[in-house]
Amino acid sequence: MDTTDPDITFDEQGLCSHCQRYDLMVRDIVDRATRDERRAELEAVVARIKAAGQGKDYDCIMGLSGGVDSSYIAYLTRELGLRPLAVHFDSGWNSELAVSNIENIVKRLGIDLYTHVVNWDEMRDLQLAFFKASVANCDIPTDHAFPAILLSQAAKHGIKYVLSGSNYATEFILPSSWGYQSGDLRHLKDIHRQFGQGRLREYPTIGFFKQYIWYPYIRRIKTVKLLNYLPYNKFEAKQIIMRELGWRDYGGKHYESVFTRFFQGYYLPTKFGYDKRLAHLSSLINSGQLSREQALQELREPTYDPALQAEDKRFVAKKLGVSVDQLDAIFAQPNKDYTAYKSYAKLFDVGLKVKRSFTKL
Secondary structure, eight states: OTTSTTTOBTTTTTBHHHHHHHHHHHHHHHHHTSSHHHHHHHHHHHHHHHTTTTTOOSSSEEEOOOSSSHHHHHHHHHHOOEEEEEEEEEOOOOOOOHHHHHHHHHHTTEEEEEEEOHHHHHHHHHHHHHHHTOOOOTTTTHHHHHHHHHHHHHHHHHHEEEEEEOOHHHHHHGGGGOOOOOTHHHHHHHHHHHHHOOOSSSSSOOOHHIIIIIIISSSEEEEEEGGGTOOOOOHHHHHHHHHHOOOOOOSTTTEEEEHHHIIIIEEEEEEIIHHHHHHHHHHHHHSSSHHHHHHHHHHHHSSSSSSHOOOHHHHHHHHHHHHHHHHHHTTTTTOOOGGGGGOOHHHHHHHHHHHTTTTTT
């Protein structure tokens, strides 16, 4: 990480605050995943999942984007003898590779797949509203809808365990100053009220009560971060899913979505000066999967091919119903912090602490 994170600090040895937090909070968890005791913990969790799913069609539910983490989670369910329902959110931006990966995975593993196709007119309106709001996190429309769909499907099928691909080894580090979390429905609605056109009648939403009280307490749906129980190496995982599932690589982290590729690889660096590769690579360095020299070499390259960036910009503009010049004019507006809009930020700080107490590491 570097000073594009305005909150970063360094100690006398030059160790940044992100690495200090990693050492303090998660290094032991990542290291412990290589030991037998962690394997025993995993086996106990799997046993509870299977017990909760007895007599049901599925014993767990998982998101499937076609990316590395979710594809590897799908592979692990077979190895662990679990019976997942896979859920995919078609936001209208899937790359051809993502679609191919998903098809191969469910076919080879024999997993049932539920796909929610978004109302495109509403999604287009919401995504354009976020661009017009000039905030950093313009991927909130996708990131908000997905857990709303996942948890509603879990409740519908009586599933008590959600398998999450979130993990400390590859994605612990991410500056909070680079954006705002996606679960705040008040924030989403305020931006859409100011910059949107129509009403969000079908777009999947989830409010604070459902996210932090209804699902975890009343419906007793638990989240299991499966990859934290294992010595998770992203590069080794890629080789496994390529070999076993016919998975094909799509490039950068979360680049299985054309929108996310454009958002992370073009919008954030050019408008805000944020290169999310810094955060992703820093996590890999801390977990011992990459050297600092290798990371620096990768950072010398463009976020992705400049010709593809130009192609993506034309594609994004067309799908959002504006010209490239109009999109550039939107991007040229002054940057704004999420605090320029209504939110439940303080309430979510409390809710996050409660949620963590009910989330299996």
